[in-house]
Amino acid sequence: MDDHTVKAILFDLDNTLIETSRAGAVAMQKVSELLKTTLGLNDDIIHIICDKFKQKLYRETFDPAAGRSIDEVRVGHWKESIQEAVGSRPAVCSSPSLPTECYYLWKNSRLEVLTLSSEIRTLLKELRVRHKLLLLTNGETQTQREKLVATDCEKFFDAVVVGGEHAEQKPAVSIFRFCFNLLGVEAQDCIMVGDSLDTDIEGGFNAGVRATVWINNTGGAVPDDVAKPDYTVPTTLHLPAILAELK
Structure with missing residues (x-):
């Protein structure tokens, strides 16, 4: 990998990979x-x-x-x-x-x-060939762990981090740094993908990731008082095109 390649992708879970709503x-x-x-x-x-x-x-x-x-x-x-x-x-x-x-x-x-669709499963398998994948989800431990079991999604990731098991959750920089250390990468090696401007996008921005990707599945506009995502797409399935741009 050269220095300009995205080495790791951090994914949110709810309404990013699975349709919790x-x-x-x-x-x-x-x-x-x-x-x-x-x-x-x-x-x-x-x-x-x-x-x-x-x-x-x-x-x-x-x-x-x-x-x-x-x-x-x-x-x-x-x-x-x-x-x-x-x-x-x-x-x-x-x-x-x-x-x-x-x-x-x-x-x-x-x-x-709750389910991890076949399209998302295929995407994660393909992405993992060239990138380290980490699932970073906020929420109470039991609740989020039950979702992981129900969707059988842990096997698609190099690591899973549940916010409720740490002193601080997204958007705290500390939990992002924990993720970077867990993967053995720098912030600039990573992108953050999630549906929440307040936690995923602001947290990724403050932690210094290379790019943030907002999954805007409702079609709403970005408010003026939040961190602006580098990319906005309606579904995680658009991620390969963004990665191609970031090479």
């Missing part, structure tokens, strides 16, 4: 059907419950030292969401196990849908 939508639909059957609620109330859960998930802070598992925390999200939306209706009070049922239906349905 789509899987989440499928899982929410199944929970909605459970709530409708169990509580006899109308679609508007069910939508409120599911939206409240998604908000709690988005704002979630998890501390393993607190003595509760991530499963217990998220069962609590469903319990609170149902109570906040419907209060103490008799049907709710008579279904104490409903939050647990909602959580495991949501969790297991999402994992069942």
Whole structure:
């Protein structure tokens, strides 16, 4: 390899290599059907419950030292969401196990849908011939490790780094440096590929990677107050053309 060749590629996982948002939508639909059957609620109330859960998930802070598992925390999200939306209706009070049922239906349905497509698998195999590949994903350890098992994707990478297992997650420079050291490369040898401007693109930029690639699968514009990606593509499958430019 010459000094101008990209030696390593860092990939985000969710909505970069796997369609987590789509899987989440499928899982929410199944929970909605459970709530409708169990509580006899109308679609508007069910939508409120599911939206409240998604908000709690988005704002979630998890501390393993607190003595509760991530499963217990998220069962609590469903319990609170149902109570906040419907209060103490008799049907709710008579279904104490409903939050647990909602959580495991949501969790297991999402994992069942998550997959590494054949096109992405082929791409990763081809890229690994000439590049070191590292998967760098933010998130709570159990949750992200379950996704890795469900998608059987670890075998396509030279290393996997889960943010929840480190003191800092993306966009912290420290976790990028950890990745560079793990692969035995310099920042300028690498590119960062991900769907989040706040974590993947800003983190890669601050860490000094050679280029950042934003997977913009929603078609939105880049806000003025974030780091600008060097490349923007609708899918990771466009990566070979970018690598050809970077030679």
